[in-house]
Amino acid sequence: MEEELHQAALKGSVPALLELLRQHPHILNGTPSLSDTPLHVAAILGHSAFAAELLTRSPELASRLNLQGSSPLHLAAAKGCVEIVKSLVLVNADLGLVWDRDGLTPLHLGVIKGRVGVVAELARVRPEAARVLTQGGESGFHLCVKHHRFEVLKVLVGCVGKDDDFVNWRDGDGNTVLHVAVAKKQLEVINYLLDNTKIEVNAQNSNGFTALDVLSHSTRDLRDLEIKESLQYSGASKFIKKAPSVMFDQDTVQVPTTMQPLMSKRRSLRQLVFKPKQKEVDWLGRKRSSLMVVASLIATVAFQSAINPPGAVWQSDYLEDSNGNPVDKPHHAGQSVMADTEPSLYGLYMISNTLAFLSSLSIILLLVSGLPMKRRRWMWIQMVIMWVAITALTATYFIGLIFMTPQQQKGGYLYHVTQVSVLVWMALMGIVFFGNVVRAARWLLRKYGCMKKKPRDDSLDEDYDIDDL
Template identity: 50%
Template sequence: MSENQLHTAVLLGHVEFINRILTTNPELSKSLNSKGSSALHLASAKGHVTIVKDLVSVDSSMCYVLDGDGRSPLHLAAIKGRTVVLGELLKAAPPAAAVLTAAGESCLHLCVKYNRLESMKLLLKFLERDDKLLNWKDREGNTVLHLSVAKKQIEIVKYLLNNTRIEAESRNANALTPLDLLLQSTRDLRDLEIKQCLEKCRESVARNDTDISEINKTTKNSAKKKHKHTDWLARKRNALMIVASLLATVAFQAGLSPPGGVWQDDFSGNPNSTIRADKPHKAGQSVMAYTLPKKYGQYMIFNTVAFLASLSIILLQVSGLPMRKRRWMWTQMVTMWIAISAQTLTYFVTLVSMTPKHVERTVYDVAKISVMVWLSLIGVVFVGNASRCVMYLLRKYGYIAEKASEAIVNGEDEEDDDVL
């Protein structure tokens, strides 16, 4: 159904004309326009308080109706920040505050999504002790605290933590808490203040739920280890992303610009010549592929391995998968070793192919020594990480005494966490 007289009058804000229409034909308040919006939807979005009062006095059930976009009049008032209108709608139909959008979002989600703090405060007053709606999760498993932390809305985060019983440790569909989301997001000047608020709230909950002696003996150490574990993962993720991006850029450029460059013109070939360079070739093809085909094959294999390994790390980092375990980070670190090693071999192949015959022996000797040193370094790093893995498994399955385990956690493990 297209717009009727009531819809047009609401858009223009003609209060007296609207009263006449509602008096003579109140059923028009239930009619929907072509976008599925009622007159109450339009009045709520426009912020016409008097018209909203008149419409809900005729039929308050329209507060529950969703428009073509899956939103009720309360949703539109929250999105637009129409606080007074929102109050009138809540007075007329308090249960309408629990109506969800077609996307599974509550009014509180919309307030956070569009940064409407005052509207959110009003809704929370009406909800009072309705913790179910306060901690409601959208289709991605995010509570309003998850959204406010992701959007770096400091004022909303503080209000939720200080004035409501929001679950600060709730996990979304990716098993991430609000603090985990903060640590994985792009760095910002507001991060420190938000992090302090979340940690303070968590400590307060721990004090209320746990005995003081238990906090001193267990909770303090486990919280410290969890913080350290999360910080370690965040540092390693950032370092891997930077190094992987650099290696991918270098490998991509090396693939497009092989040693010796590319042919600048087409050549049909010289059938009487035994020189490889005189064979037929086309502009844009690699010169090295004709002059040194074996070394060119080695060059492209190592360079491609480095390129794909680097892209794999970047893909895992931006995929949004829940990689909060050390074993995932170790897998990415091994992939990075492969990428760096392949890039190193690419360099040596390039160096050898560009070296003249009269100094080729010297270059080979230097390359051998360099490769041996490089393999030794890789071996040391591998043994170090393998030792850490073994100690972790022994500690996990109880093969190490409790005191020795605590010494590892408080001493050796702190140093090992900074080793790539």
């Protein structure tokens, strides 16, 4: 009988249920406790008519809990079956306040699953259900933000009231819903809370962090500026303040309070004597990223130029004439036309193109090799290789342009302007390259004592000596 009842619940067949009840009037009273009742099955499968019939015949089934501590209302709320939820709360409205073994009420499950209709119905029948916390101390607002349920959040705010202070409830870590929204970078939720509730914008969590502190300590994001503007417009401020510090290599030296007035005189001079090394690291990181992008682009262009040279390739073999006699200039399909018609020009073209290709691949290899090449001198070497690649690619372009220009156009005005432009650009590259070579040579001479170091401006130390720190 129990198996037949279970099958009827799986199918949601009301006639099968009525037939079983006719044959066995007390079959519903024999369902063992701490297991899924037919009402649990109907709730999770959404059989509203079957559930309504069960509740009519045996209302006490609504209060039965399964092995997970879930009532049929928990399952119906998670499933989003509003009709079954209405039937269950009509029988016993207190079911909306019951925790399951995970410490969640039916409303909490509706929030997590994003069941707007279910949450609205449960809060309408028992308004205090919207204020029940999870056993972990989280409110429904916290669950909305953690699970990205913005529409449900608006329903809860409407049920609790925009002027209610419950929105400022703190979870086990002391975080309000605003802390959680800022940590998850939910700009829409943040603006809604600031505009439509009495959220405390400067509330502190267990670590003493305000919402603005959480933003400043979180991972950088494109929405940070908008979030910061919204918080500051609402009067947000930081509570955690760091003491001024001076960077020496990798060590940070905290500046005593008594020296802060003295150091304020030098703040405009190179920002506390030395720029933080983190800025140099950031600069090198940006350079490395830029080099990787440009090198990848050059390698792609050079590869395409090699397999698709100017004039393309022969489309068929040409070894004999129509009479079967060998031709003077035979060629095979797939070979470069330029190699046959302009062999010397083709040689220069391939040399410059290969140089650009290998130079760019060298940069990519150095960047992905994992070698400790994060100092400025290694970055300079990579920049030199990049100049070689760019110059070689320019030469490739110029040679290809010469080959593709018809003979009658080579004496024209536009052709000469193009020639001069390319030559001027290559001369500029040479000047830049020469300037950096001179700069590197001077650095080496200073390092090994062959040239005096650049004199230091004593006026910077008129207040105190750096060694005094």
